[in-house]
Amino acid sequence: MRPENPAGRRRKQTVGSVYHCLYEARRGCTKAELAQELGLSLPTIYQSLSELIASGLVCYAGEQQSTGGRRPQSLKAVADARVAVGISLMDDRIRMVVTDLYLNELHYRNVKHKLMWQSESSAAFLAECLESFLNGSGVDRQKLLGVGIAFPGVITTDRARVLYAPTLGLRNVDPNSLTQRIPYPVFWENDATCGGKAEMFIRGDRDNMAYLSLEDGVGGAVLIGGKTYVGEHQRSGEFGHMCVEPAGLPCTCGKRGCLEAYCSAQRIRNTCGVSLDTFFEGLAQHVPEYELLWYDLLRHLSIGINNIHMALDCDVVLGGFLTEYLEPYLPQLHEYAAANNPFAANSDYLQMSVLRRHAVPLGASLYFIQRFLYGE
Ligand SMILES: [Zn+2]
Structure with missing residues (x-):
């Protein structure tokens, strides 16, 4: 390949800076404003x-x-000039979104299906499911940057092996066995990390944040200086397996007393044998069995939240689909959390996510958006 000449490289950089200026401005800029902002000639x-x-x-x-x-x-960046897909793989469901360059959700689909990893038929199913979603959404494949896939587990930095996914019952498997039929670029990421990144991207106003995700499993992400802190073994933010009750309830990881064993949506479904909607309807009507479980869940959640805050001294943002039901019980959760805090008589650091329900699939699509925008 012929090396790019310096003049060509400079022109590319200038075009890039004009684009970024318009992208950041959102509402649009005139040519004169661009020239002034970037210090360039008209x-x-x-x-x-x-x-x-x-x-x-x-x-x-x-x-x-x-x-x-x-x-x-005035001129503006075209939001859907490129789009990305985010897929959240859960134990019995596949959630998919199409997003534009501002992470706006353009289309969403939820498919109830249990995928079997390392199975040809599941790989085919996932690819067909994606194509049907793209067709139904009318997505122009030329604009599609890629497909981000979120799952509840730990993956190696080279994305070659899923080391561990307790809620899916997996250890040391090849993720590509599931995505080999997908004809677009694919990127795998931990689900809670996706949720945290999406939240950070949308808020755009903070450098440090701990994100605690409450879904079928419980996970999290630590974002420092706007970047994910992954840890030495990609296990940072595994808040779900922090012990909140020694010798307590058994967890999917094989240990006892983990935050996940107490605060996952799975616990509610498994213990009460009802859907989340039914559970929270019953809770509003003070069904004693539901109240007993819920306040036990909130108490353990407050221990976990306080521990995270003590370790990191930054805002703790709660996300994941369980938080959609949390609003009426927030004063109680704040009260429990404040009671655990030795340094201040409040829990102002505890916040609810902006994105709530679809944060994980949205965050899964974010990798391709950021790579397009910033080459990250
Ligand atoms: Zn555990």
Whole structure:
């Protein structure tokens, strides 16, 4: 391949900075504003814009009329110039989203199906399921950056092996056995890490955050300086297997007393034998059996939350689909958490996620969006 000449590289960088400026501005910028913001000449701005408009990444944001005559036209980044897919693999469900470059959810589908890893038929099913979702959503395959896949477990940094996924009952398996039929770039990530990254991306206003995900399993992510801290063995933020009750309830990991054993959605379903909707309807009507379990869950959750806060001294953000039901019980959870805090008589650090229900599949798509935007 012929090496790129310096002038070509500089032009590419200029086009990139014009694009990023428009992307960040969201509401649009005029050519004069771009020139001023980037310290570039107007002819340079014109040249970059014509390239960006031709490639479909940028468009005119609409002409504004004013009494004093025509205002200069502003330009904006086209949100769906590229799209990404996020898939969340759960024990008995597949959740899929299509997102645009601002992580807006364009389409969503939930398929009830138990995938068998390392099975040809499951690999075929997943690929067909994805194609049917893309067809139904009318996604232009030319715009599709890739498919991010979130799952509740630990994966090696090279994405070659799933080391451990207790809620799926897996150890040391090849993730590609499940995605080999998917004809797009694929990236695997831990589900709670996806949730945390999506939350951070949407909030965009903080550097440090611990994210605690309450779904069928319990997991988390530690984000420091805007980046995920993965740890020495990719096990950082495995809050679900932090002990909150020595010799307590058995956990899927084989140990006892883990946060996951107490605070997962699975515990509610398995103990009461009802769906979450039924459980929370019953709880609102004070069914004693449900109240007993729920307040025990909240007490253990508050221990876990406090432990995370003590270790990291940053906001703890609660996410995952269980949090959708949490709102009426937040004052109680705050009270339990504050009672555990030796340094302050409150629990202001405890916050609810903005994205709630679809944070995990949204976060799964984020890898391809960030790679496109920032080359990360
Ligand atoms: Zn455990």
